[in-house]
Amino acid sequence: MAKAMLHFLPYALLLAAFVVACHGQERKVQIVYMGDRPQGGFSVASTHHSMLQRALGSTLSAKESLIYSYRKSFNGFAARLSDEEVAKLSEMEGVVSVIPNHKLKLHTTRSWDFMGFSKGQLGASIEGEVIIGVIDTGIWPESDSFNDKDFGPPPTKWKGVCQGPNFTCNNKLIGARFYNSEGEYDSSEFHSPRDSIGHGSHTASTAAGREVAASYFGLANGTARGGVPGARIAVYKVCWLSDCATADILAAFDDAIADGVDIISTSLGSDDPIQYLKDPIAIGSFHAMKNGILTSSSAGNSGPYPATVSNYAPWILTVAASTIDRRFTAKAVLGNGQVYSGFSINNFDLNGKSYPLIWGGDAANISKGASSEFAGDCVPNTLSSDKIEGKIVYCDSFSDGSDIRRAGGVGTIMVDFPTDVAFNYPLPSTQITIEDGQKILNYIRSTENPIATILVSDPEHDKDVMAPSIASFSSRGPNPLTPDILKPDLTAPGVDILAAWSPVAPPSETFYEDTRSVKYNIISGTSMSCPHVSGAAAYLKAAHPSWSAAAIKSALMTKRTEIN
Template identity: 45%
Template sequence: MDAKFIITSCNFNKRFMEKYLAVLCFLFISLHMKALCEERQVYIVYLGEHSGNRNFEEIEEHHRSFLHSVKGSKQEAETCLIHSYKHIINGFSAFLTPEEASTVSEMDGVISVFRSQTRRLRLQTTRSWDFTNLLEANGDLSRVNGEKLLQRASYGKDVIVGVFDSGIWPESRSFNDEGMEPVPKSWKGTCQQGIAFNSSHCNRKIIGARYYLKHYEAEHGPVKEKMEFRSPRDKNGHGTHTASTIGGRRVPNASSLGGFANGTASGGAPLVRLAIYKVCWQPDPLDEPVCPDGDTLAAFDDAIKDGVHVISLSIGSYTSSPYAEDGTAIGSLHALKRDIIVVCSAGNSGPTPSSVSNVAPWLISVGASSIDRIFQSTIVLGNGLIVQGRTVTPFRKTKKYPLVYAVDVEIPGKTTNVTTGRCFPGTLSKKLVKGKVVFCWVGFISQALEVRRAGGVAAIFGNPYGGKGVVESPFLLPGTTVLQNDRATIVSYILNNENPTATLFPGRTIIGTGPAPFMAPFTALGPNGIEPNILKPDITAPGLNILAAWTEASPPTQLLQDHRVVKYNIGSGTSMSCPHVSAVAALLKAIHPDWSSAAIRSSLMTTG
């Protein structure tokens, strides 16, 4: 063999091995650092507010200096840093052990160090604005109060609302910008591109869009493509629903699946500008979207700098934290200092006392109440007795079918004294259920799936919330929900008749029902768990069975088994009531641009 070839080959192999070893070393160190970070938890280190003219590199280096002092190496400190807040809010989020967090909390300049909360979206509008006297359901401005407010506010055209949520479906008719004026010069934000979302999806209605992933992916790993769009586009539907309730354009003949709630869909401020901040992500098909504090605080930092006037945040937690350890409280405090109004949902953990979340005194916490619209479905029992149910499930009139109580058709050993009669997954016998209507003592979407799995032709559910309010969702089989007082009537009929039967009639929309409003059964209650002398929630707004725009990437029930596509959907929760207040706050801001955030909050609470 040629000697020159041998020498050249040896040199090549040596260089190859050096590079190969270097790559292996880098991968090992990266995996080692990742493992070190995974043993820790995400903490937020809050340092107050930026002052002076530091550039971004100087700010980030300053933040790293806190980590350098508690980490074993500079590289480990850099790897465990997640967010460095550089615009208005001074602080950062990072992986720390409890001991490291305690050490950092004692350093000069540190206001607080706290575990980042993972908040959640809980989804639990043609009529609501009419019911609140803002505009007529057909789009005519004939009521004096609504006409005066909307015209004086120019329908909110120069006000920018930042929506912190699960993103947006920009193709919805609710977000068209036809006839709108150019984007306000005060806007300093951007239209961030990503999967299935580019700059053309922003317009004079959706003037900006961003998404935040660093904290989410640090804890949950990379976003799953089947679950989410890695962009401001909304896969879940929640963000599209809230954004259109705030500022959706007027869309005639909008309705949910099956034509329920038909009318003109409109946001409360139809010419307001929307800036989208996607901070919530779906980790698993069976779980609620999560909204980490670290990412939400980054969105606050950007939104304040971008120039929003109102921030709407339909995100809640199950518990309240001290204000200096609450990302939403901290972010909204910096917004307040610039007279940005922050409106938050109060939570859906009611009616448990002290279940209210978002309790900082400087933000507006919104509870949920009903409107004067129901979706009535008649049930005729075999003895001629009529029971009125509630449904938004589209189906034709069912035939007369045998009616069974879930207690009598359960698989032995699959239930307990607590769960019997409740149609929990895997509890019903196919042999005993097939071809029958099943009555479940309480029920919702998962119970409807169980009746369907067992071969039932239809289902009747007792209202799981009790009281007057029924949270509606379109089931995957004919079904209706009866009020609490009617449950005993149906059970008594089944027990006292040898061959009980039932016929279900399709639901229909009925407007003008009373009493209304009443508090939604799920809405979180006070007293304030942090400071009982500060009353929370501040105000209530329509949040029960609200129609608004929806993503076409997710079915109306958000179930994997559901393959239906809708443009508008009915949702319930304080997530739905929050954007109602955000819209009215935007109108007041348009009329009184010199009013402080506190003045607008006071005006809403004392005249609502």
């Protein structure tokens, strides 16, 4: 037996070496960054092709490899390259860095009024000269927030385009582009700038949406608007269900700068620190700043842990998230008369009717090998539909509710650490504290037929008198790369913000389980605080067209009263 193993060992080693060699030759999307756009009349694209031809060995391979040629606002290109080809290009003159095409993540009726930010003081003609470029998941162009009634033609400085198919711009939404370097699409996504996720429509309308009557199933009813309703919007779709590719982000910056935008808003970033010369948002925003364009970026949602802030380059305006004076809570009422309030954006009305209440641990799907411990946490695929159908399920930990809804549950009461942010769920839900959860569990165990109901959220009568305060999820400093430069720069409303939504995207996180459709949705994150600052920056740019990006950034960071 030992001799047989020794006999096959050389072949095994040869096979392993072959696998390693093939892996090294596998071509992946890489970004070759080359700094400023060179001066002179020669073709930048030809230079990129020539470099690729030298690295890959043939003109045809170079042509097939190239994905983007960044030549409008800075110099570089994206191409599919093997490790060996990356090494060759890294040694070539003019190459600053070679960056793998890693993925970044996506990080209002009352928020602007809460900030004391008045509307309409500049006038539509002045606001209409400002263009906000939104790099995100696209936009839903038919939303009332983006209608162009009474808008004149775009500013003469605008040089952008409106890409199709099945997508139309107007004099409010003046430009739209989309990018997908990896060619990865979900069946639910549009091959156009149209938003199938909702995030991009939300951020764009928060920054510059028109004044419209809006609510979320009747909750937060009022007038939704952006900070500068008269400003123009240009969208650059770089984010898909599979996240946001760095090669696409750089292509969007290259186009946005050349298109003529005045402010760039990016509600996305990396969970991990990235060196400035390998960070697409740092690189893109640097060249934007050189062209007089300020970039406003989200700080990330990894708080309250220290040194978690993203988008920390000195020239970026980095935005943390804070609360506003409106809270969304939903009360769980037990059969013994006890009432427990938790955070939830709950629009489902049970009309006061009580339903049987069960602990998830008592509904374990034993036939599938689920334990009481995991079922108690309502871990997906651990609950028995026979045991929870028609009941409200109490969970020992946070759950998105999708598994309970799928199994026929009526609602859920979840336990989590203290929080200050509410979420949407696909069924009646509330998220309570650990202490209150123990009391509910005691009730279940001490009562023969425990029952409960969950009430609809009532934000109009539940004010947060401590607002504004920094949201618990908002990423904290210090700056992980340059500790001497403080980050984030400032904060803005990022909790429970109502804004435009894509009607094909569900309002909750359960993307394939929630079949509801809404035109306006309430969500939280530094993604929501970022466009508030983008809108404020656009307002300043409209009022002071000659101000530089640095002057606008400084004014926003040092002004403590209303911006006039």
